[in-house]
Structure formats: structure tokens, C-alpha cells
Amino acid sequence: MSDTSHHIVPYSTYGLILLLLLVLTGTSVAVTQIELTKWSTAVALLLAGTKSAFVLAIFMHLKFDQKIFRIMAVLIILLLASVIIITFLDYAFR
Amino acid sequence: MTSNDSENKGYKSYLEEDGGRKGIFKWILSTDHKRIALLYLYSMMVWFTVGVVLGLLMKLELIAPGQTIMGPQSYNATFTVHGVIMIFLIVIPGLPAVFGNFMLPIQIGAKDVAFPRLNLLSWYIYVLGSILVILSLFGNGPPDTGWTFYAPYSFKTGTNMLPAALGAFVLGFSSILTGLNFIVTIHRMRAPGMTWFKMPLFTWTLYGTGWIQLLATPIIGITLLMVAGDRILGIGFFDPAKGGDPLLYQHLFWIYSHPAVYIMILPAMGVISEIIPTFSKKTIFGYKAIVLSTLAIAFVGYFVWGHHMFTSGMSGTALYTFSILTFLVAIPSAIKVFNWISTMHQGSISTDIPFLWAASFIFVFLIGGLTGLVVGALATDVHLHDTAFVVAHFHFIVFGGVGFAFFGAIHYWFPKIFGRMYDKSWAKTGWIIFFVGFVTLYGPMFYLGMIGMPRRYFDYLDEFHGPNIVSTLGALVMIAGLLIILTNLIKAARHGEKTTEMNPWGGTNLEWQIPTPPPLENFDEIPVIEKATYKYD
Structure with missing residues (x-):
């Protein structure tokens, strides 16, 4: 059953996202030097969540997939x- | 011969189609969902026997105060391995892996699951996990942590905790892949006209279960890896001496293990929702309410894990949040019971053996569910936590719920699966003995818990002696019933009277509209579904 068109993502986009992920990883490490007390877990999760969102949307093509999968x-x-x-x-x- | 008879229709059943393989290879290399279901069934029968023997040994130890047949260390190991086998090898995979695999594709009008090879791989992973669990019995001695592997003891004990935890970790992958397979199958392979609200209720419960398997199981995997990290590398996630938090382990463990209770019980509810309308000859009462309550249980069940930790030292805010959520999850369960009873009301009930299992399921499930509210309330839980009451509640739900539904399912679908019929009078004899034994075994444990007998001790005070004798006698009666049931079924599978009757019980789902036993790909042509199921004239 082929009811979805394949979206081709240019390599430059992948490269850009990779760069962004590396920057966010660096940020995650850097913020551990700041004393955020009870907010430290929330900040770490926020950064990790942002990275996951990029991976899901671009690398896993969720951005170009059917709406039902995005809702799920x-x-x-x-x-x-x-x-x-x-x-x-x-x-x-x- | 009637039109209900599938004999001489010029087809080969899945049991006759060997794919050109011989002996055991026609089983262990087959990607047919029906053969894989039977592979699970046979594997589970072996582990179930081991688990039952361990359970009996515990009851024999408890027949009198003091050491009877084993010492404290052996007792700790026995209840741990009993729990690990029964939970991870039997009740979590049980109904989905056996009856889900066999019936799901047929019930939605498909020829197989979406990923047949992945399905076979799931069984191999299951076997690998089982072997790891059994390996834990050798070497430094069986694990003694309880099936919950609570930290910090689990990373300090000198016993074989790692193989058992690794076994549970590996078994998780089998569960995830089965859940994934079922979700994709239901989304993509329903026959034309099989809309969501025409799907049989057993399939609906497998769908809800699939999501729990997919989303909750990875958490236990990560948690067990963290325990391994603490044990092997001394990281200290759960070690207070290193700034870790043992309560974090309990949170993570129960974030999986409470939804796991719903992995066990939802398909059981699905089985009961199939049996009751068939034997009441009446359309199921409140189909959509049952579907929505299934989804509600699957969803709310994620948020109630903290009720296992009421006495562990959680914050007051967490305590009353989890208690309220626990009471909420009782509502969809009660909706189902109401609908089953309403289906029976004014129905034309035939008390065949699957119906008897379903009716007794409702009885034990009600007791298990209502006593769950007793331990779900903060005040009473303080008194009853870690007593025999909890063991009784748990077994009424898990063994009473899943076990009774499993036996109901095997008696219901047996002629379809094997093309043979069991001896019905022996089946009824086995059921009544099992039922009486079950209630006699676990009933006294409610009382023992209320008067203060703790769980997981090989010894007890003299004042607990009387109910413990009754409980052990109940175990012996229950095992007598179990032997009758299993002997009857095994004998019937090998030498029982052959049947080709397509619909021996008068069911309305698709599995009753195909030959008995089913052909390799279930349907010559994919059926077009025009009317809703559970319609009786």
C-alpha cells in the first residue's frame, strides 16, 4: 500500500540539524556548571526534548508524514x- | 453434514501445511501466526509447571510455623523465582502471545500479522529470556530479591540477581515487538468494512495492550540496566551512600510494572467480552462503553504506579494524587463488569465450560478489584501493606483474572485451534475443583493479612497457623483441579474427538466463519465486513 509520497530532504538540512544537535549537546553539558537547583532536571529535559523533536521531525520524517502519525x-x-x-x-x- | 461443517472442503489446515519442513523445524521455522501462537503455548506450559511447583513448595513450607521443608534463604529464592517466572514468562506475554497471535489476524480478516518474521523473532527472544531466567537458578544460588528487584538490596545481594534481571530485560524486547506487530496489524490490515467500531472486543483489548507494551516496557529495560550499572560499575543511581535514591528505583520499576498489570488484565477482559455474548446468545451490552473503558484503563493505568509505594516515604502530595488516580481507574473496570452482567441479563445462557470460566472470572475479579480499593486507600494501606492481604489481592487479580480468562480462552477456542474436542464433563469437574481450591487457597490470606501476617516470611507466629493450614489444603485441591484440566486438554489435543464444525458455540466473529482448523492463510479471499459483530437474531 503506497499512500504517502516520499519527501526528499536535502543533505544540507541533515547537516544543519546535526550541527544543531551538537550545539544543544554542548549546551546540555555547559548548563550543568550553573547551579539551577530544582530546575536542573527541567532544563536538562527541555534540551533533550528539543533534540528529540528535531530527530523525530527531520531524521525520522515525521514532519512530512501523515497528520495521524504526528498526532500520535x-x-x-x-x-x-x-x-x-x-x-x-x-x-x-x- | 451441515453448512456448519468444514470437512471435505478440499483445503489443508495449518496443522497439515508443513512448508516442506520436517519434525520440529516445521514449528520453529514457521512464520505462520497460528503455529507461533502454539509455540508460545507449549513454552509457557513448561514454565507454568515450574512456577506452580515452586508455589506449592511455598505453601507446604507455610503449613506449620517454623522450618517445615526449607530454610529462609531457600524460601526467599523460591518466591523470587516463582514471581519472575509467573510474571515475566507467563502472565505478561500469556494471552497476547498465545491467543492474540492466533486470533487477532483472523478476527480482523487478515492472512497473518503485519510482520510475520518479526513475530517469530519475538518467540526466539522469549526463549532466550526464559533461558537466562532459568540460568539464574545455578551458580551463586537463585536470586532472593523478590520479582521486583528492589534497590538497594538488588545491587548488593551475592545471589544470581543479574541473570534474572537480564532475562526480564530480554523478555521486554519480545513484548515490545509483539505489541508493535499487533498495533501495525490492526491499523493496516483490517479487512474492507472492518471499521474500528466493528472490531471484536478481544482485538480492541490487544490494541490497548499493544500500546502499553510499546510505551511502558522500555522503562523497565532502562531501569534494570541502571541496576546492572550500580551492581557492576558501582555508579550509584539508587545508592544513598553515593547520592542516589532508592525511591527512584521504585518509581521507575512501577512506572512499567503497574501498566504491566493492564498488559495482563486487558486481554483477559477481552476474552470474557467474547465468551459472554456467545454463551448468552445476546448482543454485547454497551459495545462502545467497553471499547472506551478499555482505552481509559490503558491510559489511566499509566498514572497509578505510586500506589505500590504508599509506605515508602513519598511526599504527601504524591500520596493523595496516586490514591485519587487509583480510585479513578476502578471506574472503567466497573463499567466492564456492569456490561458483562447486563449482557447476561435476559440472555439465553448455556452453561458450557467457557461460560463457567467467564462467570467465575467475574466473581474472582470483583473480589480482587474491590480489595484493590482497600489497598488503594491511604489509611488502610498503611495497615495492610506488605501483608498476606496484598498477596491475596494480587493473586485474585492476576491468577484469578488472567488464569481464569486463559482457561476460558483455551476451552473456548480449543476446537478451532486443534480441530478436536475435549471431554466436557472432565472439563467441568476440573473447573469446579480448581475454583474451590483457588478460593480456599487465597481467601484465608485476606484474613491473615488483616490480622497482621507479613508476606515473604518463611516462618510465622502460632496465631496464624489455622488459616495457613486451610490455605495449603486449598493449594492441594487447586492443583488437583489443575491436573485434571491439563490432562484433559493435552489428551484432547493429541487424541480427542476430531471436529470440523466451524462454529461449535454459535459465535459471531470471523474466527467462527472459517474452516476448523483454519487453513494456512486463514481466508481464500479477504472477506468484506458488512455488519457489526455480536449480532444475534
Whole structure:
């Protein structure tokens, strides 16, 4: 069954995203030097989440895929975010 | 011969199609979803026997105070290996791997699952994980952590904890791949006209289960790797001496392991939703409510893991959040029970053996579910946590729920799967003995827990003696029933009366509209679905 057209992503875009991922990785390491106390996990997750979003959207072609798959991906991310938030109902109030 | 008979229709059943292979190779190299289902069934029967024997040994130890047949270390190892085998090798994969594999493609009008080779690979991974679990029995002694592998003890014990944890890690991949296969199959391979709300309810529960398998299982994998990191490399994720947090382990473990309870119970609910309308000869009551409650259980089930940790020292905010969420998840479960009972109401009920298993499922599931609310409430849980009450609740849900549904399913689909029929009177005898034994085994444990008997101890005070004798006698009665059931089924699979009747129970799903046993690719032509299932005239 072939009901999706294949989108060709230029190599330059891949290169750009790779560069961005490396910069974000560097940022993740750099922010550990700053004392963010209870926000350190949130910042680390935000940076990791941003990197994942680029990988999903460009490398895994989610940006060019059917809407239903984009909705599914967003719902799953919301689910995992909820799990993390609920876990922090323990850590933040202990 | 009636039109309900598939004999002499000039086809070869999947059991006769060997793909040009001989002996065991026609099984272990076959990518046919039906043969793979039977591979799982036979593998699980072996592990189930081991698990039952270990369970019996524990009950024999507890028949009297003091050391009876084993010491404390052996007892710790016995309940750990019993738990690991029963949870990771039987009840988590059980219904999806056996009956899901066999029935899902047929129920949606497909010739196989979306990825047949991946399906076979899942079974090989399952076998590899099983071997690792069994290897943990040798060498330094079996693991003694309990099936939960709680830190910090799990990275400090000198026993064979790593092979067992690695086995659970590997088994997770089998579970993920099966879930992925089912989700893709349901999305992409439904027959024309098989819209979402025409799908059989067993398939719906496999869909909900598939998502849990896919999304929750990686978390246990990562968690067990972290334990291995603590144990081998001394990293200290969960080691308070190094700034780690043992409670983080409990969070991560239960983020997977509570949804895993729904991996176990959702397909069981699907089986019951198939059996009850068939034997009540009545359209299922509230089809959409059952579908939505399935999805609701799968979704809300992600957020209730903390109720396993009420006495662990979590924050007050987390405690009452998890307690409220736990009470919420009871609502969709209750909807299902209401709908099953309403389906039976004014139905033309025939008390064949699959129906008896389904009806007794509702009985034990209700007890298991309602006692779940007792331990889901903060105040009562403080009293009952880590007592025999929890063991009773857990077994009423997991063994009562999954076990009864499994036996219901095997008796329901047996003629379709094997093309033979079992002895119905022996099946009923086995069921009643098993049922009486089950309630006698686990019932007293509720009382024992309430009067304060802790779980996971090889010894106890004299005041707990009486109910423990009753419980052990119950175990012996239950095993007698189990032997009758298994002997009857094994004998029937080999020498039972042959049947080619397509629809022996008068079911309405697609599996009852194809020959018995099914041909290799299920359908000569993919069917076009015109009317909803569960319609009885």
C-alpha cells in the first residue's frame, strides 16, 4: 500500500540539524556548571526534548508524514511528560 | 453434514501445511501466526509447571510455623523465582502471545500479522529470556530479591540477581515487538468494512495492550540496566551512600510494572467480552462503553504506579494524587463488569465450560478489584501493606483474572485451534475443583493479612497457623483441579474427538466463519465486513 509520497530532504538540512544537535549537546553539558537547583532536571529535559523533536521531525520524517502519525507522536510525548510531572509530585514536595 | 461443517472442503489446515519442513523445524521455522501462537503455548506450559511447583513448595513450607521443608534463604529464592517466572514468562506475554497471535489476524480478516518474521523473532527472544531466567537458578544460588528487584538490596545481594534481571530485560524486547506487530496489524490490515467500531472486543483489548507494551516496557529495560550499572560499575543511581535514591528505583520499576498489570488484565477482559455474548446468545451490552473503558484503563493505568509505594516515604502530595488516580481507574473496570452482567441479563445462557470460566472470572475479579480499593486507600494501606492481604489481592487479580480468562480462552477456542474436542464433563469437574481450591487457597490470606501476617516470611507466629493450614489444603485441591484440566486438554489435543464444525458455540466473529482448523492463510479471499459483530437474531 503506497499512500504517502516520499519527501526528499536535502543533505544540507541533515547537516544543519546535526550541527544543531551538537550545539544543544554542548549546551546540555555547559548548563550543568550553573547551579539551577530544582530546575536542573527541567532544563536538562527541555534540551533533550528539543533534540528529540528535531530527530523525530527531520531524521525520522515525521514532519512530512501523515497528520495521524504526528498526532500520535504528540500524544505519546504528552503521556511521557505527564509521567515525569507526576513523579516530580514526589520529589518536589518531599 | 451441515453448512456448519468444514470437512471435505478440499483445503489443508495449518496443522497439515508443513512448508516442506520436517519434525520440529516445521514449528520453529514457521512464520505462520497460528503455529507461533502454539509455540508460545507449549513454552509457557513448561514454565507454568515450574512456577506452580515452586508455589506449592511455598505453601507446604507455610503449613506449620517454623522450618517445615526449607530454610529462609531457600524460601526467599523460591518466591523470587516463582514471581519472575509467573510474571515475566507467563502472565505478561500469556494471552497476547498465545491467543492474540492466533486470533487477532483472523478476527480482523487478515492472512497473518503485519510482520510475520518479526513475530517469530519475538518467540526466539522469549526463549532466550526464559533461558537466562532459568540460568539464574545455578551458580551463586537463585536470586532472593523478590520479582521486583528492589534497590538497594538488588545491587548488593551475592545471589544470581543479574541473570534474572537480564532475562526480564530480554523478555521486554519480545513484548515490545509483539505489541508493535499487533498495533501495525490492526491499523493496516483490517479487512474492507472492518471499521474500528466493528472490531471484536478481544482485538480492541490487544490494541490497548499493544500500546502499553510499546510505551511502558522500555522503562523497565532502562531501569534494570541502571541496576546492572550500580551492581557492576558501582555508579550509584539508587545508592544513598553515593547520592542516589532508592525511591527512584521504585518509581521507575512501577512506572512499567503497574501498566504491566493492564498488559495482563486487558486481554483477559477481552476474552470474557467474547465468551459472554456467545454463551448468552445476546448482543454485547454497551459495545462502545467497553471499547472506551478499555482505552481509559490503558491510559489511566499509566498514572497509578505510586500506589505500590504508599509506605515508602513519598511526599504527601504524591500520596493523595496516586490514591485519587487509583480510585479513578476502578471506574472503567466497573463499567466492564456492569456490561458483562447486563449482557447476561435476559440472555439465553448455556452453561458450557467457557461460560463457567467467564462467570467465575467475574466473581474472582470483583473480589480482587474491590480489595484493590482497600489497598488503594491511604489509611488502610498503611495497615495492610506488605501483608498476606496484598498477596491475596494480587493473586485474585492476576491468577484469578488472567488464569481464569486463559482457561476460558483455551476451552473456548480449543476446537478451532486443534480441530478436536475435549471431554466436557472432565472439563467441568476440573473447573469446579480448581475454583474451590483457588478460593480456599487465597481467601484465608485476606484474613491473615488483616490480622497482621507479613508476606515473604518463611516462618510465622502460632496465631496464624489455622488459616495457613486451610490455605495449603486449598493449594492441594487447586492443583488437583489443575491436573485434571491439563490432562484433559493435552489428551484432547493429541487424541480427542476430531471436529470440523466451524462454529461449535454459535459465535459471531470471523474466527467462527472459517474452516476448523483454519487453513494456512486463514481466508481464500479477504472477506468484506458488512455488519457489526455480536449480532444475534
